[in-house]
């Protein structure tokens with residue numbers, strides 16, 4: 001299993017970092033079997049597995065519940081877990097307390113929080129021994145303010161994002177997720193930081209990539225963000241499998257001898 005200090009080393013050696021979200025025992029098991037460098041228990045689980053229209057409804061209890069299942073499915077993989085909306089903005093003390101609670105209850109390797117408002121929380125959480133991952137650009141917990149669209153598209157916003165990234169690094173973060181930003185900005189941020197950048201909709205000139213499990217496999221998610229390339233089609237194969245099952249039941253061909261207990265309990 002990777003440890004927090006490996007991320008900077010991989011960046012230095014130019015080895016790309018692979019990350020995918022995982023939300024439960026089977027997605028974690030598959031991702032570990034696929035050899036992912038790291039898993040993200042993303043608050044996107046609110047949308048992909050709970051059916052909400054944003055991540056804003058996701059609670060601390062939801063994150064703990066799912067992250068514990070992911071740890072059971074991927075005991076030997078570095079796991080990052082998202083701090084959910086509303087658990088780190090009221091004040092610094094509660095934010096640090098919630099970071100510690102989430103880390104301790106889930107046995108994750110790091111927590112992730114969105115934006116540059118929370119520099120003090122990052123510094124104190126890292127000081128308390130909790131590895132932290134930052135997240136800049138499109139920060140979905142602010143969907144009501146920004147919408148789900150590309151961020152930092154003018155020069156002033158791009159320069160601000162570079163300053164924010166430096167501040168997140170200086171506060172002690174060990175990686176930064178860059179979501180939905182122009183690729184030349186992502187390249188610039190990547191070149192000025194020592195910690196790796198993990199892109200999602202940030203182009204190829206970053207230190208690693210993350211995608212949502214359900215987008216990679218086309219599992220339930222219908223409208224894919226622009227930056228997704230699907231690598232399998234479980235929407236099709238899954239529905240085909242279920243249809244075949246229903247047809248076999250209707251036709252009386254399932255169950256058959258091989259799926260039926262043979263023991264007789266009544267005299268003929």
Ligand SMILES: Nc1nc(=O)c2c([nH]1)NC[C@@H]1CN(c3ccc(C(=O)N[C@@H](CCC(=O)O)C(=O)O)cc3)CN21
Pocket residue numbers: 044047048055138140147148149150180212214215221224225226227
């Ligand atoms: N399944 C899934 N995949 C994700 O990558 C993801 C989630 N869910 N939920 C949380 C956020 C939301 N994300 C998104 C969603 C859409 C765009 C997107 O490509 N939007 C279009 C249109 C935006 C508009 O309305 O103008 C774009 O071209 O930017 C980007 C990120 C990324 N995250």
Ligand SMILES: CC(C)C(=O)C(=O)O
Pocket residue numbers: 021040041042043044045082177179200210211212
């Ligand atoms: C898309 C990634 C970066 C995320 O934060 C999530 O899945 O919640």
Ligand SMILES: [Mg+2]
Pocket residue numbers: 042043044055082140
């Ligand atoms: Mg998230």
